[in-house]
Amino acid sequence: MVYVSQEAQATEILRDIAKQVGFSDEKMNENLEHNLYLFLQEKKYLIFLDDIWNIKTWDQLRDTLLVNSENGSRIIVTSRHTNVGNYIGATARYLGADQFLVPLDVLSKDYALYLFKDMISGPNYENEVRKPLREIGEKIVDKCGGLPLAIEVVVGMLRVRGMSIPAWNEVLRTMTQIPENNCLKLLSLSYNDLPRNLKPLFLYLGIFPENREILVPQLIPLWVAEKFIRANGNQDDDVENQINELISRNLLQVSCRKSDGRVRSFRMHSLVHDLCMQLGEENNYFCTRNNLTKARDVTIVRRVTTNTSFLHENAFQDVKIPKLRALFCFYNDVDLFKFLKDNAPDLHFLRLVIIEFYDGKVVKVPEEIANLSGLIYLKMIGNVSEIPESIRRLRRLQTLEIRSTDIPEGVLKMKHVKHLFLSSLIVVKKPHGLPCFKSSTDEDEEVEVDLPNIQSLDVDFGPKLSLTPSSVKKLTSLKSLGIQVSKREMMDHVFPAEPVLTNIEAIKLKIHVSFFDDIPKLDLYEYHSLKKLNLYFNTAHDITGKVVFPPQVMKISLRRVTNIDDHMDSLKKLSNLESLKLKKCKGHKLDFSGEGNFPKLQLLMLKYTVFTKLVVDDYGIPRIYKFIYxxxxxxxxxxxPERLRKVMEKEIHEEV
Known part of the structure; x- marks a missing residue:
C-alpha cells in the first residue's frame, strides 16, 4: 500500500513500492522504472495507491505499473476527484486492462453504526454496552454524517473518557454545536479533548509534509531539543508513550512496528494533517514559509517550515523573525537558504535546523550557517553539498547529522558534539593542514578524530577509511557506535585486547569481509555495559572461534553468519538475552531446548535463515512470546515446532 499525497512525486511513489518489494539500494538508484517493470512482469501483485490527486501523477506511473501480466495482478486506486478516477479507468481500457469504477459515498446509517460498534467493543457490543449508552451512541453516529474518519476519531475520544453516561452525553452535546458535514470542526473536538501536555506534541506533527511517514527514533531528539521531553535516560520510552496516546485516540495511524511490537513509524491522515496545519498557524505554534507575509505578527513566530513543494516567490523577502527557534526545510527552497545567509547573525534563539530534501538541484550550504551561535541540533541530508568547514565554530551544537556527497574534515574535531551521524563519499581536506579524511578513491588513510564528549557515533565513509588507535582512546564517553569495517586493522584498533570503549552500550558493525581475508578475534567478554550487538557481513562468513559475546548483552542481531549452530552453546548461556535475530544465516540444527537455556529470551527472529532442524521443547526459552519466521x-x-507455531498463532489472534 502506498499513500499518495497532493504533492507526491512519481519517483517517490515508485521508490516506496520498490522498497516494499525488497529492492536493493542499487536497483532503486539506477533504472528504477525499468527494474520495477521487469520485476512486476514476473509476479502476481496487488498494489493499492491511496488518494491520487491528479492526472499527471497517474500518467507518470502507468507505464511502469500497468504491466501486461497474466498472473491475475490488480491495482486499486482511490481518488477524491471523479475526473481523476474516470481518466484512470479510460487509460486502463486503452491499454487493454479490465477496469471497474466504484463511486464511494459516505457510509449508510447501518454501516456507520456497525463500524462504531466494532471499534468500541467488537462483537460483544450489545452485551458489554448498557442500553442507555447504546442509545447515546446511535445519536453520536448520526452526528458523524457517515464519515469513517469522524467515527474513528470520536471513538478514540469515548475510549479515553470511559463507559459512562455523563461522558458520552458530553461528547454528544459538543457535537450538536457543530454544523452538519463540517469534518474539520468535528475533528477539532479530538484536539480540544487532548490533555494539555499532548496538544503541542500533536500540533508539532503538522510541521512535517502531508502523508509523511514519521520515524519515532528521528522524532525523539527533536522533542528533546525542543524541551518537550527531558533527556533523563528514559526519553525513548517517554516519546513512545506520547505517540501511543495519540494512536489510541485514532489521531495517528501506525505504519510500521518493530519486531518487539513497539511503533517504528506512523502517518497522519490528510484531513487530520489539515487540522494540524490550521490549528498550528492559528495559534502561532508554527508558520509555513508561504504564509510568513500573512502572519499576524511574524516577530513572535517560533517555528517555520517548508513542507510543500508549491513555493511562493519572495516569501522571505524583507522578513525578520527574531524569535525563530526551529527551521524545517523538506523541499528545495532557495529563498530559505538566502534568508539564512542574510540573517544568521540575528537569529540568536534558533536552536534547530532540519534540512531534508531530495528534489530539485543540489544546493550549496552557505558559510554563514556558522553564525547561528545558539544552534544545538543540525541535520542536513539529501541534495545539499559543499558543507562549509565553518560549522566547526558552532560551539553549542550537540547533535549533527550530515548525509551528503562531501563533508568537511573539521566535523570530527568538534569536541562539544555528543551525537554525530555522518555518511559521505568524499571528505574535504583543509588546504594547509593535516588531513583527517580523504576521498574514497585515494590511497587508504586512517582517520584521526577528537571527540571527547561524543556519546553516539554513526559513520559511513565508504570502503577505504579507518580509525587510528589514538582516536579510539579519545572516545571515552561513547555509548553507541555504528561503523563500516573494510580493513582488518580497524577491528584491532577499535577492539584491542585491553578494552578501551568501556562505557559502550550498543555496537553495530557492518563488516565488508570481501575486502580482506578474515576478521580478527572479536572478544567482547569484558564489555560489561554492552547491551545491544549487531554484526552484519556483506557476504556469508564463518565466525566460529572468532567472536566472544558480551555477558550482559540483551539484544543480538546477526546477518550472513554461517555455521550458526556452532554458536548455540554460547548463546543459550547468556542470562540476560531477550532478543535474538538471525537474518540470512546458515546452519544445521538450531537447538533451543533444555531447562535453563535461553532463560530470558522473549523474541526470536529467523529471517531467510537456512537450517535443517529446529529443536524446541517445554523447558528451553521459557519466556518466549514472539516468534518471527x-x-x-x-x-x-x-x-x-508446535510450541513456536502456537506463539505465532497467538500473536496473529491478538492482532486481529
Whole structure:
C-alpha cells in the first residue's frame, strides 16, 4: 500500500513500492522504472495507491505499473476527484486492462453504526454496552454524517473518557454545536479533548509534509531539543508513550512496528494533517514559509517550515523573525537558504535546523550557517553539498547529522558534539593542514578524530577509511557506535585486547569481509555495559572461534553468519538475552531446548535463515512470546515446532 499525497512525486511513489518489494539500494538508484517493470512482469501483485490527486501523477506511473501480466495482478486506486478516477479507468481500457469504477459515498446509517460498534467493543457490543449508552451512541453516529474518519476519531475520544453516561452525553452535546458535514470542526473536538501536555506534541506533527511517514527514533531528539521531553535516560520510552496516546485516540495511524511490537513509524491522515496545519498557524505554534507575509505578527513566530513543494516567490523577502527557534526545510527552497545567509547573525534563539530534501538541484550550504551561535541540533541530508568547514565554530551544537556527497574534515574535531551521524563519499581536506579524511578513491588513510564528549557515533565513509588507535582512546564517553569495517586493522584498533570503549552500550558493525581475508578475534567478554550487538557481513562468513559475546548483552542481531549452530552453546548461556535475530544465516540444527537455556529470551527472529532442524521443547526459552519466521527460498519442508507455531498463532489472534 502506498499513500499518495497532493504533492507526491512519481519517483517517490515508485521508490516506496520498490522498497516494499525488497529492492536493493542499487536497483532503486539506477533504472528504477525499468527494474520495477521487469520485476512486476514476473509476479502476481496487488498494489493499492491511496488518494491520487491528479492526472499527471497517474500518467507518470502507468507505464511502469500497468504491466501486461497474466498472473491475475490488480491495482486499486482511490481518488477524491471523479475526473481523476474516470481518466484512470479510460487509460486502463486503452491499454487493454479490465477496469471497474466504484463511486464511494459516505457510509449508510447501518454501516456507520456497525463500524462504531466494532471499534468500541467488537462483537460483544450489545452485551458489554448498557442500553442507555447504546442509545447515546446511535445519536453520536448520526452526528458523524457517515464519515469513517469522524467515527474513528470520536471513538478514540469515548475510549479515553470511559463507559459512562455523563461522558458520552458530553461528547454528544459538543457535537450538536457543530454544523452538519463540517469534518474539520468535528475533528477539532479530538484536539480540544487532548490533555494539555499532548496538544503541542500533536500540533508539532503538522510541521512535517502531508502523508509523511514519521520515524519515532528521528522524532525523539527533536522533542528533546525542543524541551518537550527531558533527556533523563528514559526519553525513548517517554516519546513512545506520547505517540501511543495519540494512536489510541485514532489521531495517528501506525505504519510500521518493530519486531518487539513497539511503533517504528506512523502517518497522519490528510484531513487530520489539515487540522494540524490550521490549528498550528492559528495559534502561532508554527508558520509555513508561504504564509510568513500573512502572519499576524511574524516577530513572535517560533517555528517555520517548508513542507510543500508549491513555493511562493519572495516569501522571505524583507522578513525578520527574531524569535525563530526551529527551521524545517523538506523541499528545495532557495529563498530559505538566502534568508539564512542574510540573517544568521540575528537569529540568536534558533536552536534547530532540519534540512531534508531530495528534489530539485543540489544546493550549496552557505558559510554563514556558522553564525547561528545558539544552534544545538543540525541535520542536513539529501541534495545539499559543499558543507562549509565553518560549522566547526558552532560551539553549542550537540547533535549533527550530515548525509551528503562531501563533508568537511573539521566535523570530527568538534569536541562539544555528543551525537554525530555522518555518511559521505568524499571528505574535504583543509588546504594547509593535516588531513583527517580523504576521498574514497585515494590511497587508504586512517582517520584521526577528537571527540571527547561524543556519546553516539554513526559513520559511513565508504570502503577505504579507518580509525587510528589514538582516536579510539579519545572516545571515552561513547555509548553507541555504528561503523563500516573494510580493513582488518580497524577491528584491532577499535577492539584491542585491553578494552578501551568501556562505557559502550550498543555496537553495530557492518563488516565488508570481501575486502580482506578474515576478521580478527572479536572478544567482547569484558564489555560489561554492552547491551545491544549487531554484526552484519556483506557476504556469508564463518565466525566460529572468532567472536566472544558480551555477558550482559540483551539484544543480538546477526546477518550472513554461517555455521550458526556452532554458536548455540554460547548463546543459550547468556542470562540476560531477550532478543535474538538471525537474518540470512546458515546452519544445521538450531537447538533451543533444555531447562535453563535461553532463560530470558522473549523474541526470536529467523529471517531467510537456512537450517535443517529446529529443536524446541517445554523447558528451553521459557519466556518466549514472539516468534518471527520468514522462510528462506533455499529452505524446503522444514518443520516448525508446535510450541513456536502456537506463539505465532497467538500473536496473529491478538492482532486481529
Amino acid at each position: 520468514e522462510a528462506s527460498p533455499l529452505l524446503e519442508n522444514v518443520e516448525i
